[in-house]
Amino acid sequence: MLSIEQLTEQIMSLPSAARALLAEKIVESLEFDTDPTTQAAWTAEAKRRRDEIRSGVVQPISGEEALVQVRRLLE
Known part of the structure; x- marks a missing residue:
């Protein structure tokens, strides 16, 4: 499994639209804890x-x- 640092590095290399979609999906995954x-x-x-x-x-x-x-x- 990748470390947070490695994962962050890979994510930051994605195009901005892909990063935005990923961020949205991460936020959605947290909303269930609300x-x-x-x-x-x-x-x-x-x-x-x-x-x-x-x-x-x-x-x-x-x-x-x-x-x-x-x-x-x-x-």
């Missing part, structure tokens, strides 16, 4: 936010704009 009550609350929150965007109550902004706003708040 408390069901917490998971249900986050699912409800995600659906509420989705519905706000779909109904036009909230206007989404790009990730880039969100970072600009956060940086501005931190100054």
Whole structure:
């Protein structure tokens, strides 16, 4: 079996799209360890936010704009 260092080296040599897919799969594998009550609350929150965007109550902004706003708040 590969060490964490060896595995990391191999993973980092993958194209970024493949690394992103792998990261997503790793995160998904950890989500099963989440408390069901917490998971249900986050699912409800995600659906509420989705519905706000779909109904036009909230206007989404790009990730880039969100970072600009956060940086501005931190100054």
